[in-house]
Amino acid sequence: MLEEARRFANDHGWFWPAVAAAAVVVALLGMAWLFMQIRSGRLRSLALEPDVEVGMARVEAKAIAGALEAEIGEYPGVRKVRARLIGSSKRPELRLDIAYEQDADPVDLRRRIRDEAIHRLCTALERGTLPTVLRLRPLPGMRSATII
Numbered sequence: 816m817l818e819e820a821r822r823f824a825n826d827h828g829w830f831w832p833a834v835a836a837a838a839v840v841v842a843l844l845g846m847a848w849l850f851m852q853i854r855s856g857r858l859r860s861l862a863l864e865p866d867v868e869v870g871m872a873r874v875e876a877k878a879i880a881g882a883l884e885a886e887i888g889e890y891p892g893v894r895k896v897r898a899r900l901i902g903s904s905k906r907p908e909l910r911l912d913i914a915y916e917q918d919a920d921p922v923d924l925r926r927r928i929r930d931e932a933i934h935r936l937c938t939a940l941e942r943g944t945l946p947t948v949l950r951l952r953p954l955p956g957m958r959s960a961t962i963i
Contacts, residue, residue, distance in 0.1 A: 858900040876900040892919020
């Protein structure tokens with residue numbers, strides 16, 4: 816069978832260039848896939864007033880995340896906050912990663928983040944809702960992580 820494959824390759828001059836072209840295509844697809852895995856999808860800015868007649872006001876996503884991190888960082892028991900806006904300006908999503916101390920109640924912390932911080936952010940951004948993934952992580956040596 817191996818001999819037949821060699822004979823076929825030798826008899827058809829297009830075979831090895833076709834194999835090389837296929838290998839290049841596979842390599843390029845692999846590199847594109849890797850690039851997509853590396854991209855964070857992080858949002859740079861948000862449009863506050865998408866109305867064409869009024870104009871378009873934009874705010875930096877880093878400023879929004881920083882303000883949210885500062886607010887949640889003041890909550891009792893919260894040790895570290897990381898906020899990121901991802902997606903597009905039309906469909907932003909929020910990712911929150913919060914480390915809390917052992918004496919903090921994760922249920923109360925989640926409720927306060929949802930009812931106060933995220934509600935205030937949605938109001939400021941003039942949006943009804945903002946899809947959010949909240950990861951509550953106890954500090955090392957404490958309870959296991961809670962993903963809500």
